[in-house]
Amino acid sequence: MLKKVYIVDDDPLSLFLAKNILTLYNINCKSSCYIDANQALDQLVEDALTGDLPDLVLLDLNMPLMSGFEFLRRLGSVCRGLEMECFVAILTSSIDEEDKKRCAESALVIDFLEKPLTNSMLHTITKAITKKNGPLPDNVPGREQI
Amino acid sequence: MGHNIQNSTDEARKKVLREFENLNMALFHNHPDAIYMLDLEGRFLMVNEVVCQVSGVGRELLLGSSFEPLIHLKYRASTIESFEMAIRESPQRYETAVITPEGIKYLDVTNFPFRSGDQVLAVFGIAKDITEKRQKEVELREQKALLEVVHEEVEIFRKVIAHDLRKPVANALGFARLLKEGVLAADEETEAKCLLLGTVEALDTMVRDLNKVMALRSKGEMAQEKVEVLKAVSELLISFESEINNIKASISVHVDPGLHLLTVKAYFYSILRNLIANALKYHAQGHLPEITIKAWPREGSKLAISVGDNGIGMDMEAVADRLFKMHTRFAPHMAEGSGLGLYIVNQQVKLLNGTVTVSSEPGIGSEFTVCLPLN
The missing domain is CATH 3.30.565.10 (Histidine kinase-like ATPase, C-terminal domain)
Known part of the structure; x- marks a missing residue:
């Protein structure tokens, strides 16, 4: 079960939706919405320092000020610097295969989801995270190559 | 030439020469390209019918006058230079343009010296009218450039559909599903309905805009x-x-x-x-x-x-x-x-x-x- 999730999206409608769908199926989930990707990045750094990272970051790609790709690049170097792990799932309205390929290059990205968010998507992601966090040792090699 | 025909009677030799001259004249007159002879000052000594057709100037006017005024200003200097090179050095092939009553015509010209011994007597010229070919090349280049633009725009259209148009569709889907679940509190449900309406309105605007863009292209x-x-x-x-x-x-x-x-x-x-x-x-x-x-x-x-x-x-x-x-x-x-x-x-x-x-x-x-x- 997801307990803490950040949603990063420049579109207030998408934030409203993702938040509501998320809490609909994960009743105890604490979700925070970030319309400003910079703020989300700052918060993640702070969380890393206090050891309170979210279980998952849902990230939009097509944002005018800082694109999702730029966010991933910056988060990647933060993660390298602090030797922390952070799971990101892309949540985008894009159905562009190129975007999908580009995201797959980032080691942070555990899934590429096409909006709107559904329960089965959340289910798959929860399973993927449990698998990664469970039997595997906490630092997976190759994870730091963004 | 006469030296090659040994042991012939005078009569036979003259006949062959006459035939050869006739053949030359037939070639000169019936050749599909413009053929002409210029003196060393660039004045026409001989022109075939095609020269008159291409230039739109009669034979009487052409003979004795210089080729220079016929040449488009942009090409005049280079054409004169090629003509002089043909006198001094070797055969020249170049492109030029002439101004005619029918408009500018582009020519593929060959000039070579007409010698007698060491002395250059005149310059021989063959000019092929390549106006149509050139126009086709220009058209082809334009078509190619246009195709590239269209191709680029199609790619942008694909992106607009994959990203921008997909966005309100995804949102509308999300809101509709959320409403169908019937789990929202009353105020949240009202908000979701308003947002759904806004999303569909945004979609409508975008479809209209896309249509406008298409209309601009096909105007x-x-x-x-x-x-x-x-x-x-x-x-x-x-x-x-x-x-x-x-x-x-x-x-x-x-x-x-x-x-x-x-x-x-x-x-x-x-x-x-x-x-x-x-x-x-x-x-x-x-x-x-x-x-x-x-x-x-x-x-x-x-x-x-x-x-x-x-x-x-x-x-x-x-x-x-x-x-x-x-x-x-x-x-x-x-x-x-x-x-x-x-x-x-x-x-x-x-x-x-x-x-x-x-x-x-x-x-x-x-x-x-x-x-x-x-x-």
Whole structure:
């Protein structure tokens, strides 16, 4: 079960939706919405320092000020610097295969989801995270190559 | 030549020579290309019928006069140089153009010296009319350039569909599913319904914009008509009345009552509508929006019209080269932009042979100035 999730999206409608769908199926989930990707990045750094990272970051790609790709690049170097792990799932309205390929290059990205968010998507992601966090040792090699 | 025909009688030798001359003349006259002989000053000594046809000048006028005045000014120097090289050195092949009553014709010319012993007596010339070939090449190049543009636009269209158009569809789907679950609290449900409506409206705007872009591509020659600038501005402002009231914007208009231009009315209105809509949409929080619309005549029989605002503005260094492209949005926290508005403005201004310029600063505002020919 997801307990803490950040949603990063420049579109207030998408934030409203993702938040509501998320809490609909994960009743105890604490979700925070970030319309400003910079703020989300700052918060993640702070969380890393206090050891309170979210279980998952849902990230939009097509944002005018800082694109999702730029966010991933910056988060990647933060993660390298602090030797922390952070799971990101892309949540985008894009159905562009190129975007999908580009995201797959980032080691942070555990899934590429096409909006709107559904329960089965959340289910798959929860399973993927449990698998990664469970039997595997906490630092997976190759994870730091963004 | 006579030396080669040994042991012949005088009569037989003369006959062969005559036949050979006849053959030469037949070749000269019936050859499909223009054939001519020039003296060392460039005056025509002999011309075949094709020379007259290509140049559109009669044989009597051509004979004894120089080739130079026939040559297009742009090619004159290079043609004379090639002609002189043919006298001094070796055969020359070059392209040139002649001015004829039927217009400019392009020629592929070969010049070589006509010698007797060491002495050059004249310059022989063969000119092939390559006008049609050249035109086809130009057309081909134009077609290719056009195809490249179309190809690029198709790719952008694909991107618009994959990203921009997909976005409101995804949102609408999300809202509809959320509402179907029937688990929202009453106030949340009302909000979700309003948001669903807004999303579908945004989708509608985008589909209409896309159609407009398509229409710009497939447009024929549009009829021009007289447009009164002040009347156009007033009419457009009335259509924006509710938006203006909603954000309490103050609008000042500085347009001389008599100012008018001859233009494609639909484009002119569309350009202004887009600019005013942007000025209203991207207003800043914290102070009341002020929008200034000005129009004035400009040198070179042009009309300038500007729409300025004190809105959120843009960082021009960051956005300048992408501002008028399809599929770009700059304003943060504004999901409703289709990313097509300024692209459409730019295309329409181009079609009207005008220009559009922008000055903008974040937190200060933006000013778009369109310059159009008065007629």
